[in-house]
Amino acid sequence: MELGKSGIHVFYPQPTGDVCCNTVVFDGREKVIVDPGLYHLWPYLEKSIQEETGIQAKDFSLVIHTHSHPDHMGAGSYLEREYGVPQAMSQEERDYLDGPGQGIYAWFGVDLPSVTVSRVLKEGTLELGDRALEVYLTPGHTPGSVCLHDPQHGTLVTGDLVFSRSFGRVDLAGGDPRLLAESIRRMGALDAQAIVPGHGPSVVGRDQVRNNFKYVYRLLEECGYM
Numbered sequence: 001m002e003l004g005k006s007g008i009h010v011f012y013p014q015p016t017g018d019v020c021c022n023t024v025v026f027d028g029r030e031k032v033i034v035d036p037g038l039y040h041l042w043p044y045l046e047k048s049i050q051e052e053t054g055i056q057a058k059d060f061s062l063v064i065h066t067h068s069h070p071d072h073m074g075a076g077s078y079l080e081r082e083y084g085v086p087q088a089m090s091q092e093e094r095d096y097l098d099g100p101g102q103g104i105y106a107w108f109g110v111d112l113p114s115v116t117v118s119r120v121l122k123e124g125t126l127e128l129g130d131r132a133l134e135v136y137l138t139p140g141h142t143p144g145s146v147c148l149h150d151p152q153h154g155t156l157v158t159g160d161l162v163f164s165r166s167f168g169r170v171d172l173a174g175g176d177p178r179l180l181a182e183s184i185r186r187m188g189a190l191d192a193q194a195i196v197p198g199h200g201p202s203v204v205g206r207d208q209v210r211n212n213f214k215y216v217y218r219l220l221e222e223c224g225y226m
Ligand SMILES: [Zn+2]
Pocket: 067, 069, 072, 141, 160
């Protein structure tokens, strides 16, 4: 699904029964894929992307990982190996993947991804051809999770930080409820017009986004996270 005429395409997981994430494709002079999902589901996703956008795997100039969990980043290693597509994540997340984050791969029963992080994401502007994304370090679900904001279109890609009427789990290795609540507060202050989370439906419309943040703040309070 394309969000308006923004060149931002959202792909929801295939109904295979696997826990997989939403994938975002930024189409423009540079073609960028965010969270390519589980390794073994890539062929299905590739077909959907090609059908909707005409983009082929070899056309991508960057893979951005909001975080390193296998249901989000697994297929990154395929894109790097087959097409040399560079991979981007925060240094904090790279360190996490080299440490406690590895246990989650064993838990999922999948191999560790062998990717080279050639572009380290930092807070600030990430220039992508005719698009500029603002990168925010938003720890909580994992220590090095990031959110991506496209201010021109008011679209916020949140990974597993915040969802429609819910928020990311903090019970996995590296999770931190206080940091999660703080990061969600920061993202709420951006006053985005759309949220594209890592799982579940998108939230579209400024009022809907505001209401969603209000709802999530209440949930966080009820859980004692803030
Ligand atoms: Zn996750």
